[in-house]
Amino acid sequence: MPKPGPLSLNAATVRERWGLPGCIEGCARHGIPGISPWRDMLHDMGVARAARRIRDAGLAVTGLCRGGMFPAADAAGRRAAVEDNRRAVAEAHELGAACLVMVCGGLPPGSKDLPGARGMVRDGLHALMDEARAAGVTLALEPLHPMTCADRSVLSTLAQALDLCAELGEGAGVAVDVYHVWWDPDLERQMLRARGRIAAFHVCDWLVPTTDLVFDRGMMGDGVIDIPRIRAMAEAAGYGGFVECELLSRRWWKEDPDTVLRVVKERHATAC
Amino acid sequence: MPKPGPLSLNAATVRERWGLPGCIEGCARHGIPGISPWRDMLHDMGVARAARRIRDAGLAVTGLCRGGMFPAADAAGRRAAVEDNRRAVAEAHELGAACLVMVCGGLPPGSKDLPGARGMVRDGLHALMDEARAAGVTLALEPLHPMTCADRSVLSTLAQALDLCAELGEGAGVAVDVYHVWWDPDLERQMLRARGRIAAFHVCDWLVPTTDLVFDRGMMGDGVIDIPRIRAMAEAAGYGGFVECELLSRRWWKEDPDTVLRVVKERHATAC
Numbered sequence: 001m002p003k004p005g006p007l008s009l010n011a012a013t014v015r016e017r018w019g020l021p022g023c024i025e026g027c028a029r030h031g032i033p034g035i036s037p038w039r040d041m042l043h044d045m046g047v048a049r050a051a052r053r054i055r056d057a058g059l060a061v062t063g064l065c066r067g068g069m070f071p072a073a074d075a076a077g078r079r080a081a082v083e084d085n086r087r088a089v090a091e092a093h094e095l096g097a098a099c100l101v102m103v104c105g106g107l108p109p110g111s112k113d114l115p116g117a118r119g120m121v122r123d124g125l126h127a128l129m130d131e132a133r134a135a136g137v138t139l140a141l142e143p144l145h146p147m148t149c150a151d152r153s154v155l156s157t158l159a160q161a162l163d164l165c166a167e168l169g170e171g172a173g174v175a176v177d178v179y180h181v182w183w184d185p186d187l188e189r190q191m192l193r194a195r196g197r198i199a200a201f202h203v204c205d206w207l208v209p210t211t212d213l214v215f216d217r218g219m220m221g222d223g224v225i226d227i228p229r230i231r232a233m234a235e236a237a238g239y240g241g242f243v244e245c246e247l248l249s250r251r252w253w254k255e256d257p258d259t260v261l262r263v264v265k266e267r268h269a270t271a272c
Numbered sequence: 273m274p275k276p277g278p279l280s281l282n283a284a285t286v287r288e289r290w291g292l293p294g295c296i297e298g299c300a301r302h303g304i305p306g307i308s309p310w311r312d313m314l315h316d317m318g319v320a321r322a323a324r325r326i327r328d329a330g331l332a333v334t335g336l337c338r339g340g341m342f343p344a345a346d347a348a349g350r351r352a353a354v355e356d357n358r359r360a361v362a363e364a365h366e367l368g369a370a371c372l373v374m375v376c377g378g379l380p381p382g383s384k385d386l387p388g389a390r391g392m393v394r395d396g397l398h399a400l401m402d403e404a405r406a407a408g409v410t411l412a413l414e415p416l417h418p419m420t421c422a423d424r425s426v427l428s429t430l431a432q433a434l435d436l437c438a439e440l441g442e443g444a445g446v447a448v449d450v451y452h453v454w455w456d457p458d459l460e461r462q463m464l465r466a467r468g469r470i471a472a473f474h475v476c477d478w479l480v481p482t483t484d485l486v487f488d489r490g491m492m493g494d495g496v497i498d499i500p501r502i503r504a505m506a507e508a509a510g511y512g513g514f515v516e517c518e519l520l521s522r523r524w525w526k527e528d529p530d531t532v533l534r535v536v537k538e539r540h541a542t543a544c
Contacts, residue, residue, distance in 0.1 A: 112498040118457070147419040149455035150480045150496045160457040183421035185390070185432040208422045210485055224422045226384040 001228055002235070004272040007265065008034025008062040010202065010246035011041055014260055016253035020045040021053065028057040030261045034242045036063040036200075037095070039088060051095050061097040062242045063140060063175065063200045064088065069105040070124030071117040071154070078120060081105075082127045089128065092137045098241070099140035099199040100132070101175045106151040117154045125168055133171040140199035141165065142175035145183075147213050157181075158190040165197050173199030176234060177246065179206060179217055182225045191233035198239040203227055203272055204247045215250045219263060221271030231272060243272055273500055274507070276544040279537065280306025280334040282474065282518035283313055286532055288525035292317040293325065300329040302533045306514045308335040308472075309367070311360060323367050333369040334514045335412060335447065335472045336360065341377040342396030343389040343426070350392060353377075354399045361400065364409045370513070371412035371471040372404070373447045378423040389426045397440055405443040412471035413437065414447035417455075419485050429453075430462040437469050445471030448506060449518065451478060451489055454497045463505035470511040475499055475544055476519045487522045491535060493543030503544060515544050 009032050011023045018026060020041040027035050035054060042050050042064070054061060067088040072078045092100040104121040107114065125139065132139050141161040144153030155161055158174065158181055165172040174197050181187055205223030210216050220227055231243070245264045252260055281304050283295045290298060292313040299307050307326060314322055314336070326333060339360040344350045364372040376393040383389065397411065404411050413433040416425035427433055430446065430453055437444040446469050453459055477495030482488050492499055503515070517536045524532055 107496055112496050114454070114498065145418065146455040147417065147482070147485070150478055150482075154455075156455050157457060182386070183418040183426075183428050185429060206422055210419070210422075213419070213482055213485065224379055224384050226386065 001232060004231060004243045004268060005201070005240055006033045006242050007268045008032070008036055008060070008242040008244035009261065009264065010036040010065065010244050011038055012065065013245055013247040013252070013264065014257040015041065017257045020050055022257065024050075024053050024057050024059065026257060026261055027059055030265060032261065032265065033058070034060045034062040034244065036061065036065060036244055036246070038065045039091065042091060047091050047094050054095065060242065061095045062244050063099045063101045064092040064095060064097040066101045066103045067139065068102040071105045071108045071120040073108040073110070078124065082124055085124065085128050086131055089132050089135050089137050093135040097137065099138040099173060099175065101200060102139050102141050103144060104141065104153050104155040106149060106154055114154060121154060122164065125164065125172070129168055129171060138171060138173045138199045139168070140173045140175035142177060143180055145180045157184060157186070158194065159186060162190060162193055162197065173197045175200040175202060177202035178225050178227055178230045179204050182206060182230060187230070188233055191230075191237050195237040198234055198237060200244060201231070201234050201239060201241065202244045202246045204245065212250070215248050217247050217249050219247060219252065220245065220267040227272050243268060273504060276503060276515045276540060277473070277512055278305045278514050279540045280304070280308055280332070280514040280516035281533065281536065282308040282337065282516050283310055284337065285517055285519040285524070285536065286529035287313065289529045292322055294529065296322075296325050296329050296331065298529060298533055299331055302530075302537060304533065304537065305330070306332045306334040306516065308333065308337060308516055308518070310337045311363065314363060319363050319366050326367065332514065333367045334516050335371045335373045336364040336367060336369040337373045338375045339372045339411065340374040343377045343380045343392040345380040345382070350396065354396055357396065357400050358403055361404050361407050361409050365407040369409065371410040371445060371447065373472060374411050374413050375416060376413065376425050376427040378421060378426055386426060393426060394436065397436065397444070401440055401443060410443055410445045410471045411440070412445045412447035414449060415452055417452045429456060429458070430466065431458055434462060434465055434469065445469045447472040447474060449474035450497050450499055450502045451476050454478060454502060459502070460505055463502075463509050467509040470506055470509060472516060473503070473506050473511060473513065474516045474518045476517065484522070487520050489519050489521050491519060491524065492517065492539040499544050515540060
């Protein structure tokens with residue numbers, strides 16, 4: 001099996017200890033050629049300053065996290081979400097990011113209307129599409145694990161994301177995170193269908209037991225996901241880009257970030 | 273919308289306080305016409321005694337929990353699983369259970385081979401099918417929430433369960449638990465496809481936040497699942513049977529079981 005594509009560090013992986021400046025310097029120091037910032041960290045640093053520093057460090061921006069979060073209880077809330085997404089598109093453009101990762105949002109507070117929330121996601125994406133295309137920013141729809149359906153993403157499967165892509169047309173893609181899709185019995189078929197649409201490939205691992213629905217992701221190799229198998233599916237669909245480590249983990253957040261980056265580099269080479 | 277079908281109590285709902293005798297008496301006392309025992313509780317009571325007591329109380333047995341757990345690290349382990357399932361089929365027959373609920377099992381310890389584990393599930397079901405048919409016991413394949421894929425069920429979606437049913441033929445059905453399937457973007461289509469196969473319909477609710485992957489289910493009405501919408505799908509597919517409450521919840525296990533049964537009855541009437 002060929003070696004994995006180049007490594008990118010999703011900044012959330014070390015966010016409890018480092019701001020974005022620390023992440024940029026850390027990537028440069030450890031020889032990690034890609035980075036994916038989160039917007040709050042980006043705002044803390046300043047977009048222009050971050051763009052310059054990332055460029056100076058020679059890093060690729062494999063994605064900006066995150067747009068989305070479209071569903072809201074009323075029309076004003078939904079308009080505000082689209083406005084915020086417009087700013088995110090502009091920031092992704094300024095950074096030269098490969099994509100804007102879309103975490104589409106869950107049910108509005110108090111709602112049980114899942115088809116309604118899905119409709120709001122669809123409407124929000126349609127409202128954003130022209131602007132994203134004009135800016136040359138790919139919207140990477142990220143199906144999130146079904147356990148996040150209520151509060152983070154009513155977009156739960158790759159099939160569903162690809163159906164949306166087909167509807168949205170050029171400029172829409174998918175972000176495939178092994179953590180979110182590994183369980184899917186339809187994965188192999190959908191990955192082939194994703195040819196030309198895979199804008200980002202994220203890795204971490206599923207721990208047994210998993211003790212938290214959001215912040216207990218495992219380091220690659222420490223869990224049960226056959227990451228090389230899923231990477232091979234992505235490659236069979238023509239993807240040859242970065243492998244981005246996004247590790248939301250209370251356990252790893254406690255570690256020294258330089259240690260984390262060393263382990264991430266090692267596992268990228270041995271477990272991906 | 274028509275009233276929900278008659279209520280059944282899955283014995284796990286009150287298992288921390290009551291054994292099976294308590295559950296049977298509780299159902300009789302509260303006018304709950306159906307019960308679904310777990311095998312360990314059944315063994316504690318004795319199968320013949322339980323069957324007699326349930327019959328005397330006039331209760332329907334809407335299912336026996338649970339068969340399955342087929343994957344194992346070696347052939348001996350897999351044979352032992354099939355043997356244990358044979359005993360479960362015999363017990364379901366003796367109880368006159370409407371079905372044997374199949375929780376198919378996760379990855380064998382140390383394994384990352386998901387297709388392999390799925391193959392073991394398939395092989396185990398095939399090995400059991402003749403015996404189940406001869407005993408008149410429907411094997412109700414229960415797709416479990418994808419968050420249980422590693423350690424409880426590599427059978428994750430209704431589509432996958434129905435594909436298996438088609439292959440297994442007569443005597444195979446599905447157990448639909450709203451907790452496990454509510455997030456599925458393909459649910460409506462698959463529920464229609466399930467016509468003639470729905471052997472059990474389970475309810476509880478998805479809480480926000482959910483703090484445990486197994487034991488934090490919510491009482492019907494306390495979460496975000498639109499239960500009547502999913503029940504309507506089941507009815508559109510011809511299902512008119514029991515609505516079984518299965519609530520695995522550390523919070524509700526602390527309550528007095530008579531209180532739990534009163535709330536279950538009320539929510540069955542108002543939130544299902």
